[in-house]
Amino acid sequence: MITRQATTTLWRPTGPQELDLVRESGWRAWPPRLPEQPIFYPVLNEDYAIRIARDWNVKYDGAGFVTRFEVDSEFLRRYPVRQAGGRTILELWVPAEELDEFNAHIVGGIQLVHEFR
Template identity: 65%
Template sequence: MRAFPPRLPDQPIFYPVLSEEYAVKIARDWNVPASGSGFVTRFQVRRSFLDNYSIEKAGGAAHSEYWIPAEDLDLFNRAIVGKIQIVAEFHQRK
């Protein structure tokens, strides 16, 4: 995978997080109950792109993330270096 899909109409911001621990929490504890599955990805983004955005704290220092407006997602995708890797996945138990 080399790019993230467009945001849904009710998702005006893309929130790439900065720690795997936080990504696991989101995927496992929030996404699985909401949609049945959650994925943790790892990827690199050019610093020249990220320098245009601030690191936001969503409830504490361990919850650091960028807030990328949905209209900037194409630019974000072009700034990804290499492939997007899935490093963990979680699914609802049947």
């Protein structure tokens, strides 16, 4: 019998530069954070990711993208869900120094699901 690994779907709104680095990874990993970015923030619902990509990334970067990816649910238990605003504004806060380990627990690839210009 094959046991399927439980995963959690996460979403990531992103700008063009970060998306280029994800593409360069073969759609397998998030790039290291910049020094002024101590936390990696994946979000827990598509609507929130769309709002950030459309309303924030387009304004500041000229384009915004939404990605979807699966992460091992057991591994994610170390990161409590943070409510960053309204009841549907939910995200995880992954310290930058843990991003390589986080990337190692992505199941499958990172998928581009929305684009805004």
